[in-house]
Amino acid sequence: MAGNTAFVIAGAGLAGAKAAETLRTEGFDGPVVLVGDEHDRPYERPPLSKGYLLGTSPREDAYVHPPEWYAEHDIDLRLGTAVTAIDPVARAVSLGDGSRLGYAKLLLATGATPRRLPVPGAELDGVYYLRRLADSDRLKETFRSASRVVVIGGGWIGLETTAAARAAGVEVTVLEAAELPLLRVLGREVAQLFAELHTAHGVDLRCGARLTEITGTGGRADGVLLADGTRIAADAVIVGVGVSPNSQLAAAAGLDVGDGVRVDAQLRSSAPDIHAAGDVACAFHPRLGIHVRVEHWANALHQPQTAARAMLGRDVAYDRLPYFFTDQYDLGMEYTGYVIPGAYDRVVFRGDPGSGAYLAFWLADGRVLAGMNVNVWDVTDQVRALVAGRHPVDAAALADPAVPLAELAARPPDATA
Structure with missing residues (x-):
């Protein structure tokens, strides 16, 4: 048993x-014990719905x-078990x-x-979720x-798996409860x-859909039933309706x-x-002034570095702006910032979205809350600087590709109307 000098990490992702x-x-040269319930050594999750799945x-x-x-x-890596x-x-x-392990820091x-679907048939064979390497293997x-497959949920996982299925030549119906995918x-x-992107690639996108049952034959899923009585046949059902943090141990x-x-x-x-760090952590963000829980790759990459330094007594704080990316068909996108649903008052586009290469900015009171670059590269640092600047930006200049983003990020608050 490791003594009380050990730094124990619960979760080997x-x-x-x-x-x-x-x-x-x-x-740090003391004992480090890394404990995870999977049998694979630590891996990153984006490939599971992107390159590896494709x-x-x-x-x-x-x-x-x-x-x-x-x-x-000298990392004591313990796989196939978990902190209970x-x-x-x-x-x-x-x-x-x-x-049992003693710890100096945990x-x-x-x-x-x-999240699991609370509908009849959700436990049938042929109903898939995507979180682990083995899940991606099954989907491949x-x-x-x-x-033909039915994808339930028009979030990032649902849409990325949809794109992978279409790339494999599979017919896909996406069921989204909201008016549009990714609306929130x-x-x-x-x-x-994003709705138009998927319909252009032959996806049967059904928004405002209410699922009542996953149907099956012989214990295996063969379709879904909607509240309006519509039945959609499928060889498999993929569920992507979000995740819940594994905070039961802490509670x-x-x-x-x-x-x-x-x-x-x-x-x-x-x-x-x-x-705590990664998907399970609801952390106070100094720049945003609120507690946020970010489920994306960049957070799992950078936040634990701050946590480790804090565990060593360093004077640090995690204030990186949230960042995520997606690849769907021929679309590559990066998003920097954080927008509380409904908390922006306008979206400014730089470039024509119809061209397939553009930037979008979410503004409130003239300030840039978040920015997204689609098939436009090497601008993430400028977008981050705009969001971090927190000063009003002229919307016309923001929309004008002739005005450098770096110039807008550097402008003092009184330089715009």
Whole structure:
């Protein structure tokens, strides 16, 4: 049993692996125990719905480190088990294999779990969720044999798996409860563009749809039934209706929990020497002035580096602006910033969305809350500077490609009307 000098990381995904890496690069030479319930060594999740699912990138590219890296850096990597309980008083965790570990510091990087559909037939064979490598493997095999699938949910996972299925020649029907896919995230102006993207690629997109049942024959899904009585046949059903943070451990241990483990800007929880990072962390963001939980890759990449440094007593705070990206068909997109649903008053486009290459900016009171570049590259730093600047920007200049973004980001507040 590791003693109370050990730094224990619960969760062996990207966030856990990057925390372990940072501890070593920052000079910590004590015991580091990285615990995860999967049997694969830590890997990144974006390839599961992008390159790996499409077959354009190999499995090996998904892994965070080579297999020998953990031993070379004296990381005690324990796979196929999980932290099952936390005792903050004794400063120890219990594992699924019956063992117990003492800790000096504990990082919760337990991630999130796909939400399950609460409808009849949801547990039939042929109903798929996407979170792990094995899930992506099953979908790849399904796309090789299926002729038609139904995707439930028009979020990022739903739309990326839809694009992969269409690339494999599979007919796809997407069922979205809202008026448009990605409506809550992007707002009507840009959500409409993603709807048009998918319909242009032959997707049967049905918005405002209410699912009542997944139908099956012989224990296997063969379609879905909608509230209006419509039945849609399918060889498989893919569910992408969001995720829930794996904060049960923290809640059971008495930590402050609310849409994840609530932590401060140093990623410290309400319990001494327990931090949280990645999908499970609802962190106070100094730039935004609110607690936010970000489920995207960049957060799982960067946030645990701050957490590891804070665990070592460094004076740090996590204030990176949220960032995410997607690849769908011939569209590549990057998004920087954070917009509370309905909290913007206009969207400004730079370039023609109909051309397939453009930028979009969400504004409130003239200030840029977020920016998105579509098939336009090497502008993320300028977009980030615009969002971080927090000063009013002239909308006409923002829409004008002749005005450099860097110039707009540098303008003082009194330089615009």
